[in-house]
Amino acid sequence: MQPRYDFQLQCSQSLSNPSDSDSEASESTYLYGEEEAYGANWQRWQTDVQDTSCPVQQVRITVRMLQVIYDWATVDTPKLSRPPAEIEDVVRAYKLSGKKKYKMVVIQKSDRYFLTNDYFLLTGPGVIFSLNCHREDGPHWSEIVSAAYRHYETAGVDLRYVFRVNVVNPITTLLISRLYRENGLAWPDTELVHWDYDTPEYRAILSTPNGRGVAALVIGGLGERGTKYISEIITWASSDGRQFHMLFVISHWKC
DSSP states (O other), X not given: OOOOBOOOOOOOHHHXXXXXXXXXXXXXXXXXXXXXXXXXHHHHHHHOTTOTTOOOOOOOOOHHHHHHTSOOBOOSSOOEEOOXXXXXXXXXXXXXXXXXOEEEEEEEEEOSSSEEEEEEEEEETTEEEEEEEEOSSSSOHXXXXXXXXXXXOOSOOOOOEEEEOSOOOHHHHHHHHHHHHHTTOOSSOSSOEEEETTSHHHHXXXXXXXXHHHHHHHHHSSSSTTSEEEEEEEEEEOTTSSOEEEEEEEEEOOO
16 A cells, blocks of 8 residues: 555644745745645635635636637537546545446537637536546636536536546646655556645645646635635556546535
8 A cells, every 4th residue: 555645634723824924935945845835825725715816716607608608519418428447446436436327528619620629528426527628728627617517417416526537737747756756656656645635745736737727626616615625636547657647535624
């Protein structure tokens, strides 16, 4: 088993509502420098509703708006699909169904010659699988995912799990490989590594495009800000080392 990074969540002023001096702390005070310093903002913005520096606004975009205003193509009746085979063991480990019950959502925008934005997602009660997404302009990933979940999952189940499958963003993969090396872990590795809330590694991961995308989803796309937060991030690789995956666990903020 790989080491697990545990953190006992405590409700304290210094944790949930840092002082100005904490917010302006030198990057040298962070184990992972500027990455962790930037990620600390995204950690704080999830729960500190008094922090007016947060750039994320409440998501207002809907799938209908994407169709009518932005002229994007969407799927009216998604086909049902199983979870991706390469992460099925992890899906089952979190007591999610491995059956053919997830909606295959495709949201795209194209010009005359080529696609400029495309999002391939699977949605189910309480879970989203982000499979293959590319953005050139327009709404951000977090806005698209929020709109898709609200449109296709109408049972009112809170979003608990966000899988980012086959992560290829170089900023994200370089940062994760650095975390593995500096913590004495093999990279890549098929073992699940858990990065807990308020650890240096957790904050560093939130600085990456993939990490802050999910943080923005939590802040602006899941209801009132300050009610939910990313409680844990899990990373692992495929057996051949060619594919890298992330799971973000979303919990209710109780402080």
